[in-house]
Amino acid sequence: MGIKTPYVCEIAPDTYAINEFGLNAMFLCVGSERALLIDTGTGVCDLKAEVAKLTDKPYDVVLTHGHVDHAGGMGAFEKVYIHEKDVQMAKDITVERRKDYADTLGKMNGYNVYDYSTDMVKAWDSYPEFVLIDEGYVFELGDRSLEVFFAPGHTPGSITLLDRKNRIHFSGDACNGNTLCLGASITTLYHTAEKLKALEPYFDQDFNGHHGYAGVPSCLSQKKTVRDDVMEICRQILKGTANVTEQAFLGGTSKGANYGNARVVFNDKTPMIEEGEVPVEL
Numbered sequence: 580m581g582i583k584t585p586y587v588c589e590i591a592p593d594t595y596a597i598n599e600f601g602l603n604a605m606f607l608c609v610g611s612e613r614a615l616l617i618d619t620g621t622g623v624c625d626l627k628a629e630v631a632k633l634t635d636k637p638y639d640v641v642l643t644h645g646h647v648d649h650a651g652g653m654g655a656f657e658k659v660y661i662h663e664k665d666v667q668m669a670k671d672i673t674v675e676r677r678k679d680y681a682d683t684l685g686k687m688n689g690y691n692v693y694d695y696s697t698d699m700v701k702a703w704d705s706y707p708e709f710v711l712i713d714e715g716y717v718f719e720l721g722d723r724s725l726e727v728f729f730a731p732g733h734t735p736g737s738i739t740l741l742d743r744k745n746r747i748h749f750s751g752d753a754c755n756g757n758t759l760c761l762g763a764s765i766t767t768l769y770h771t772a773e774k775l776k777a778l779e780p781y782f783d784q785d786f787n788g789h790h791g792y793a794g795v796p797s798c799l800s801q802k803k804t805v806r807d808d809v810m811e812i813c814r815q816i817l818k819g820t821a822n823v824t825e826q827a828f829l830g831g832t833s834k835g836a837n838y839g840n841a842r843v844v845f846n847d848k849t850p851m852i853e854e855g856e857v858p859v860e861l
C-alpha cells in the first residue's frame with residue numbers, strides 16, 4: 580500500500596516536480612520549443628513515461644551531479660548533460676548501489692508512504708552519451724532558458740540551474756537544509772553558498788533535489804535563509820566553534836553541525852581548505 584506512482588506537482592506554470600518515492604525530486608521545465616528534465620532519480624520509476632505524460636516536446640536531460648539518486652536513472656536516456664568532474668562518479672553507479680539507496684530510504688519511513696520495491700530497479704544496458712557543461716551554459720527552451728552555475732561542495736562537479744524569467748532556482752543538492760559536504764572542502768562549500776546567495780535577487784522559488792525526502796511528501800520551495808545558514812555553519816566549522824555532533828548515515832558515520840534551518844554534514848576526509856582556495860573571512 581502507499582503512493583504507487585511518482586507524484587507530480589506543477590510548482591509553476593509548465594514546471595513540474597516529479598518525486599520518485601521520496602528518493603529524490605526531478606524537475607521538468609517545458610518551454611515553447613523544448614523542455615529540460617533536471618536529474619534522472621535513482622531509476623526506480625519509468626521516468627520517460629512520466630515525462631511523456633507531461634509534454635510531447637523534445638527535451639534534454641541534465642544532471643545536477645553524479646550521485647546515485649540523481650544520475651541513477653540516466654540509463655533510460657541516450658544523452659545527458661553533466662559537469663566533467665562528476666562524470667566518473669555517474670559511471671561508477673551500479674545496480675546494487677541503486678537498490679541499496681532505494682532500500683535505505685524505504686526503511687527511513689519511505690515504505691510506509693510509497694508502494695515501491697527494489698525489484699523495480701533494473702540494470703541498464705549502456706551508459707548515455709555524456710555532454711560536458713560548465714558555468715554559463717544555457718539551455719534554450721524557446722520562451723524560457725535555464726542557465727548553469729558551477730556549485731561544488733556536495734560533489735566536485737555539482738551545478739545549479741537558474742530560470743530568470745520565471746524566477747526559479749533549481750539547486751540540486753548544492754545547498755539545502757541538510758547539505759552534505761563530501762566532495763570538496765568546507766571553504767569550497769562556503770564559496771558556493773555565497774555565490775548562490777548572490778543569485779537571490781533573481782529567484783523567488785528554490786527547489787532542491789530532495790523535496791519530499793523519504794517518508795515526508797512535499798513540493799514546497801526551500802527556506803530563504805538556507806544559503807545564509809550554510810555559510811554561517813561553514814564559518815563556525817572553520818573557526819572551530821561549531822557544535823559538531825556525530826550521526827549514522829547511509830551505513831557509515833558522519834559529522835554535522837547546525838545553524839538556523841540548516842545542517843552541514845561532513846566526514847574526516849572533508850578538508851577545511853584546499854590548495855589555491857581563497858580563505859573565508861572569519
Ligand SMILES: [Zn+2]
Nearest residue numbers: 644646733752
Ligand atoms: Zn547528492
